[in-house]
Ligand code: AMP
């Protein structure tokens with residue numbers, strides 16, 4: 243289910259443009275508009291979940307699909323020497339878009355922060 247007011251749902255529907263690098267039946271991967279590393283991608287499930295904490299056992303397959311696909315996608319997009327995955331959960335983590343997404347950061351030696 244998509245949410246009409248959600249930025250990433252609009253990107254998934256093609257209402258807002260994105261630099262897409264991968265798509266399948268369960269997820270989109272596109273470039274972050276304000277990259278925090280040389281390579282900064284966002285992997286986004288097509289279904290609208292606001293938070294990681296909404297992913298109970300029955301929805302966990304979506305996450306395992308994303309995690310299973312990410313290494314190949316990351317390597318094909320300039321992260322062949324390593325990368326970091328980040329999921330921001332909620333306000334204290336600074337989550338700004340409330341549609342679950344996994345950040346993929348790489349393409350250079352990353353500072354630890
Ligand atoms: P978070 O802080 O974890 O919620 O991350 C949201 C991310 O979405 C940030 O890194 C933003 O730079 C990114 N972002 C916001 N708007 C867009 C957009 N239109 N296209 C691509 N990335 C975006």
Ligand code: ZN
Nearest residue numbers: 248251290341
């Ligand atoms: Zn959404």
